[in-house]
Amino acid sequence: MFQITDIPRLLPEILLLVLALLVLGSDIFEKWGRTQEAQLERVRSSASLTAIGLGLIFFIALVQSGYIPFTVVPETAAPNFFINIVRNLQAGGPVGEPITGAFATDHLTMISRLTLIGAALLTSLLCLDYRPTAHPAEFYALILFATLGMCLMAGATELIIAYLAIELTSIPLYILAGYFRNDMRSSEAGMKYFLFGALSSGILLYGMSLTYGFTASALAGNSLGNNLTEFAQIASLARIADNQGILTLGMIFMIAGLGYKLAVVPFHGWSPDVYQGAPTPITAFVSTASKMAGFILLLRLLTTAFPGLTGTAVWGELSGWTSALALLAVLTLIVGNLAALPQTNAKRLLAWSSVAQAGFVLLAFVAWAAPQTFDRDQGTVALLYYLIVYTLTNLGAFGALAAVSMAVGGDEIADLNGLARRNLGLAVLMAICVLSLAGIPPLAGFFAKFYVFMVSWQSGAEWLVVIAVLTTVISLYYYLRLLKAMFMEPPAAETPVTAPPGITAAVVIAAAGLIILGLFPNLILGILSQVQTVAGF
């Protein structure tokens, strides 16, 4: 049953919706002119409204989560206005059963929300000085709608909500990818993204319908509940009913469908073209936030709906979804890294690198095959840490690239030539992000990779870790090529490259985050490890 007291638990989602509508509505009151300045002003006002709004929502969600120690009000504190607000907010914090069995507001959702909203915030900073578009408000509102969909994806515990959330995420992203209608590549990106997305939705739905068929027939005769699509219900019916084959088939289709959204090899065909063609801030957003949401949904789906099919990824006894994901991981790592080697376009190179990074994320799923709960929980923590770090890193890298291509007019690797002499600060920031992607300590990307290797090894998939470690060496070659272009090649022109303040701010936040999280992973590991109290099965 949905109750009024559940409303605060949905506060971040509600606020995102309100903000999106506000951004759309406020544009009407702007001065609509045809001149460049007037357009820029409209872009600015929509963008700043989005950025400020997202900042506020992020802050509110942070207070609500109670993860920051000083925002937790002691029981004994005398009530006053602020303390009452904080207490009311935190009453809707990460606790309780899923709302109507469909949407969980546990720690996993809360952490994902914070990351997703944070990613959207950085994206809106990246867009602050991006090319003025015809209807800026739509652009930002679509980002907000997509963010809303992602938050719902992260919390969905039921098939229908999951599907709706995926569509709510995807459709705005299709439009955003093709936003520059006059640009051939952008239109191509939008079209391709849409076609592949529609196909993958079909596959996903087919898997869901098979699963529904299983649960419905398992309860045949005494079908009372309307909860046949809830993840937990699927799991409990799977324990008593036979005819598991259909369930396995449904799961495989769902993994494939989500695999498309996550651009996991062999479902990755669309991603390099889309990433290259989309406006760079949107590429950053798609490659980070939408992947994060997809991975969280995949984790929740597989662990709560299909615990019986977990299997193991130990070499020689491969079975269950852990080994399916292990094989996908191997493919993704090898294909992603090898395909990135010959690229000459920096954006496309980063796109392939994002494909490869998804392979490392999949390694963390394999940890679920470990027999001890403790090790499985470590797997979840490693997954979240990796996703958070990866989000920061990729936003930073694409952000820095956006600044360069705005100033230089292209995003080939050659356009990065001599960046260190044209803008040393920007080159260093980008180098930090790139090195973190490559997994060089003491940046956070290193510990993220190392942690993922650890949990995967622990579950017995040593062979997988060995392959993954070796692919990091391949990946180093193309990351070093970016470094080489920025630091060693002579610049094409001596004129300094200036980065707009919005992008600079976003990239600085990302790079600082990478250094801080790399040196002190414990800052968030403690928070992330709270996930274990809920995510078990």
Place this chain on the structure above:
Amino acid sequence: MGLFTLATDIPWLSLIWLSMAVPAVIIALIPHQHKEAMRWVGAVFAFASLVLSLLVFLAYEPGRAGFQFVERLNWMPQLGISYQLGVDGISLPMILLNGIVISTGALMSWNIDTRVKEYWVLLLLLTTGVYGVFVSLDLFLFFVFYELAVLPMYLLIGIWGSTRKEYGAMKLTLFLMAGSALVIIGMLALYFGSGLRTFDMIVLAQNVTLAGNVQRIFFPMLFLGFAVLAGMFPFHTWSPTGHVAAPTAVSMLHAGVLMKLGSYGCLRAAMWLMPAGANTWLPVVAGLALLNVVYGATIAMAQRDAKYIIGYSSVSHMGLVMLALAAGTQLALMGAVLQMFAHGVMTALFFSVVGRMIYERAHTRQLPELGGLYKVMPFATIMFIIAGLSSMGMPGLAGFWSEFIIFLGVWERYPLVAVIAVLSIPITGAYILRAVWAVFFDEVKNPELLKLPKLTWQEYTGATILVLILIGVGLYPAILTELIDVGVRPIVAQLEGITLAGR
């Protein structure tokens, strides 16, 4: 030496690596036109780190064996990762060596005039990593510092290097990173295989619970991962290319200290923590190292580029270190550590003469194009000859003791190998004398060379420091051997399957 005691409430070892990390930040903040200020900040802090290392070196009490100046902070306790530092008789000479090389290297970097800020920041970051490796006692921390020491090399060579610098830089980085990938695998095997769930090296070494056959699978990975950096055959090819391409101070650090990180890792991580694996595999290592020694020296004979000669001589000399590690006896390991020190100082001297004094002036290092430089730079000639004599193992210089002890130690275990390895000494003599003749004494082929500018005070100071150390250790090796003797004992005990009581 235990000459005096240092206050125990000061984190001396942290100070040592911080004394390199802090100036990196300071230099990053200095406006780019103040080049001289950056150089002075870098050099002053480099000498400060040398002084700190000396203090710790002199205050270490060999009588009280084991790790001293231990610092420990929790880093990620739930994963068994801590910030743990400590030094023993093996790491102390290495720390001292790094202090010597970076402070003289800083003096030799005075002529770098393009992109000064980036150069110094990277150089100091690299040194931070090297110091960090030598002081860390936690495998994870060790690895973090290790990578920090490798990566700046890529940019340092690629930007300020010479001959085929981009190729050399990429090759070096990829080789070393492939090595560290193997190291990661070995680390994970230790962490999970031992069942201890900790990266604390002392704990891992005290209870070697890793099953023998697991050790035999993963020892080659861990050992090889580090041995790549030590230039072990057949993974040595990055090293001469890298040395030749690098700017002088980087060559000095690279051949002088960085390659020692490799052999130090082999000793400290692989052999100490996986003794059973070591016992199985060390004969193979001995074979490869023998190839290093003889093949490296022979190839050095055939080179025309003076830096290549030194590069291959490093391969040959590091081969001696690896050979001694493979023998694994008390004497051999003592010789290995002493050789790491002696070779570090000697090769730093070589590179400062060839790279800085000669190449920066004559703009060539080809033996046939040089000649008669004795007339213009007698000082450089003497320095080069002393370094060469040490490399040949002339008594009275540091190289003599280390090579002598190594041959004694190897003889105990593999007499035949020792006999073949000794062949390298006459070959070394031959290529060093050839180089000395061709560069300094042959007739003057290019009269332009007689007009080369004079040496600067930085070059005089740096080279003099290095030579004094070579002679000092040569005359009184006990200043190091006493320490090293104590330091390698636990590892020898580990290899012999005995755990010393109370360690």
